[in-house]
Amino acid sequence: MAKYNKVVLAYSGGLDTSIIIPWLKENYGCEVICVAGNVGQDAELTGLEERALKTGASKLYIEDIQEEFVYDYVFPTIKAGAVYENKYLLGTSFARPPIAKRIVEIAKKEGADAICHGCTGKGNDQVRFELAIKAFAPNMPIIAPWRIWDIKSRDEEIEYAEAHNIPIKLTRETNYSKDMNLWHLSHEGLDLEDPMNEPLYNKEGFLEMGVSPEMAPDKPTYITLSFEQGIPVALDGKKMDGVTLIKTLNKIGGENGIGLADLVENRLVGMKSRGVYETPGGTILYHAHDVLETICLDKATQHYKQQIALKFADIVYDGQWYTPLREALSAFVDKTQETVTGDVKLKLYKGNIINAGVCSPYSLYSEEIATFGEDEVYNQYDAQGFINLFGLPIKVKAMLDEKRNENK
Template identity: 50%
Template sequence: MNKINKVVLAFSGGLDTSVILKWLQDVYQCEVVTFTADIGQGEEIEPARAKAQGFGIKEIYIEDLREEFVREYVFPMFRANTIYEGEYLLGTSIARPLIAKRQIEIAQETGADAVSHGATGKGNDQVRFELGYYALKPNIHVIAPWREWDLTSREKLLEYAKKHGIPIEMKQQTGSPYSMDANLLHISYEGRLLEDPAKEPEESMWRWTVAPEKAPDEPEYLDIEFERGDIVALNQERLSPAVVLAKLNQLGGKHGIGRLDLVENRYVGMKSRGCYETPGGTIMLRAHRAIESITLDREVAHLKDELMPRYAALIYSGYWWSPERKMLQTMIDESQLNVNGWVRVKLYKGNVVVVGRDSKTDSLFDPAVATFEDDRGAYNQADAAGFIKLNALRMRIAAQLRKSFKK
């Protein structure tokens, strides 16, 4: 075991990371720096400070990263209309690069020679964290306790906590039926009942959204304004990125929008069933595609759609800091320079329905050309005959060839 002098731990203050903190002190005999990030998980994070102090931690970092999270990670991802395997809006995946980046920065600030996380050896997060660490600091030492210790169950963690006097809140002692991860973009649920993909999730599981059938009986209209592909205002009120997403979450949750029950292919090789609530992201995606429909050139839009699955897989698998993701991001961001305007959506019982869109400066929709009425010569319909014949040429040649062989 390499001698570690100081390690930066991604610390939530929950059962897992509290045990990890004590374990690091005991096994590695090193100084621990704790880092707690507020990325909109909706829980009090200040108690993590008191808990870290109880362990004798001298360097404690607790930081509000909500605006940076949405501005620098969520918004760039949504410019690409990113979804993984046709459904998943990557709420957990997109948070890991920011946490990894800040951990490395803190390691440099404090002179730490190692970083540590609480991700298990079965999941994607270990890959996401560590690819980020190594991309940003190639020689950093990574400590992943779940791959080293013999505390392989929740019961063993609780026994360790009791033995070492680690305070665990009552809600953690009674236990949550699901493993959950939350940030401003989503909340996820895994484990227990969900490990049987044939069983419907309990209604009591959902935290952010009402059941669509219990949502308001009257629809709600919302105007969403975009500048360069990012939302800047809701109902004509300009808001910061984090406030935009928080407001969309509130509206989407109220109308039962954004629930997902998914069996996904993890990067480590197994299939995993998870449920997700992404109310604000669901609205964002629908609205963004609507504004792009009138501001993006056809071939640009189609090329983006072709590249999106690759871009989504890069984020899902932890390659946010890779050169290929950065290259794709440059192209995506260039495509968004003229994605300006507004979209009107109707929120109703689990649905986001686009009912209007316009761009005063960048719309490529020309009513004079598209009209079914008299276009006054804007489009010569006779030109379509030659266009169709030329595009049919290869099929006509093949058909003639087949006909000649039959004779």
Template identity: 50%
Template sequence: MSQTKVNKAVLAYSGGLDTSIILKWLQDTYDCEVVTFTADLGQGDEVEDARSKAIAGGVESIYIEDLREEFVRDYVFPMFRANAIYEGEYLLGTSIARPLISKRMIEIANAEGADAVSHGATGKGNDQVRFEFGFYALKPDVKVIAPWREWDLVSREDMLNFAEKHDIPVERKREGSKSPYSMDANLLHISYEGYDLEDPWCEPSEEMWRWSVSPESAPDSPEYIELTYQAGDIIAINGEAMTPAQVLTELNRLGGKHGIGRIDIVENRFVGMKSRGCYETPGGTIMLKAHRAIESLTLDREAAHLKDELMPRYAKMVYNGFWFAPERVMLQAAIDASQVNVNGDVRLKLYKGNVDVVGRRSEQSMFDERLCTFEDDEGAYDQKDAGGFIKLNALRLRMAKLAGK
């Protein structure tokens, strides 16, 4: 029995094996009422299954909420304004979902008068950090219960035995397998870890992927699409106005159809270890390419370069769970200010796993054909001026050489 008395706890609940066991474990270990919260971030059919499982587990207060629009509008889109990508490859699909879940859990805890929150993240992963940073940033005195850091269940077999002992239904997704893939899905991506992926030399099987065809099996003809931007966010696809969640849903469909967005990486976790994961991010892959294209036309050179210098810091903040930290909020304000003139259209060609930019236009374009033409520029640029520019900027190089003889 825990030394700290808990009257009511809000549990981040998926209805899967881990959180079903945690629900019962919380009830027994802390002798408390458990409120379950399931966020629909676009992960699919499993959301409503959570309701019946929570009811079967004796839960009276059940929250199941469709947060897809808020997720894309207030978390995914702001992150893509920064062109955030972690360690050159990872588009932060899992990372960016955690702040919203944390925020809503604290709001529910306040509404329910709960004195604790709980999650199913393991003591080895990043998610425990992301969840708990969010909890403490929004409710500094909240008690956090992390069962994986408290209980004595150390293996999948232990968990299956616990489930059998307490009559907790278990769905065996891979018959005969002792370690199925650990998957996490939302509108931005789906991730795969564990099982044979624990060997970084092992190539993922084609059967593992859920959202996309292989590039080899993608259509033999390219597909052209046009994205319309307003203040750095996509507001229409092929001229059809869409909400943020609709945009990402449609880009996922298009990207998956053409084999876009698969990656297989070894990443550095915040807790110190390396981990191997595979990710499908079809819509996000398209968004990153298109956003950089419209920025190339509309952003001042130094503003664009400063964004690129700051981006790795921003991406690391998101990856490590510092979404609510003052430095991320401050940096977001600067990024958003840079997006005022990021308006216009980008035309893309989708083909066999590739996203090619084939056109971009904007009423705020800083591209001036007269300045860069090889033909007569009608006096827009005096090439003689370049001589003085070069001599002034080369002065320190000349002085260094002369000083060194």
């Protein structure tokens, strides 16, 4: 192995990165500087510095990038309407680019020889981290222990930790692979690896951001979200910054059993994986934004934007945030959002989000034109000519088919 004097490690304090610190020192003889990007994982940051230093790191940076995460990554993705494979709201996917960007900044500041991450060789995160690193430090060496060490499983990781007296919070029975930020919590591994197993939503300790729909209150909760140019700015008339708004919606949505997603997704590396996601606030925001667009966007723009959303979701999922195509698509999306301003009222009830009203100063909906009652602005007879022209290709083909059949 190459020798490095100083390595910056993307550090979470979880099982992977905890054992990577002594592994790096043993195999590279290097100083290890840890960097944790605070994207809203809250309790996971408690005691993190002490844990990193005790495990052998010389320093830990805890970088609060929550605001950047929300405004530069989350909100642009909501505005795009990007959802991966109809269910996944990209919680891990768009958190990795800002974390990696900050890690590069610190690596340059510290004069590091390499950057290390704890992503497995089977996952998507290795791609997301490394593409972001390449975007800001194209010549920086990257160390990915899971692709080169002898450890083959999470059980072996626990054995390594025990042998090196590394304190960990996991046991073999609670060893789910989780990722937490202010947007979501993901669960993978253990019983979830079998798609036939129902998630243990009602088991104590499984859900952390809310409750199952069955355990939600019997009384609905009404909320009103306000948007300005596609960005949520207020809840029930109270202005809020993005970070506070998402955290508030997480609490409200979680209490009402909102935002549980169980899916088998197609990973970038070619395999399928099963994950369970908790995204209470995000699910509400996506729903409200979609509702508002139905009255603010014309049909052609709305339908074309749905095609863009599919590509945008793939780009985010595949770690290609820092690319010309993502920037170009965001420019298109921003143009569509210039009139996406207004209020959306929703009813939350036992895991369901039910529309309860929408209004906008830029609404394209006209009750006077759409009414089933009497009106003086629409001549229904005009529809006859429209249908004749719109259906002309169908009529001509049918006429010619009849003629050909007669001549057989």
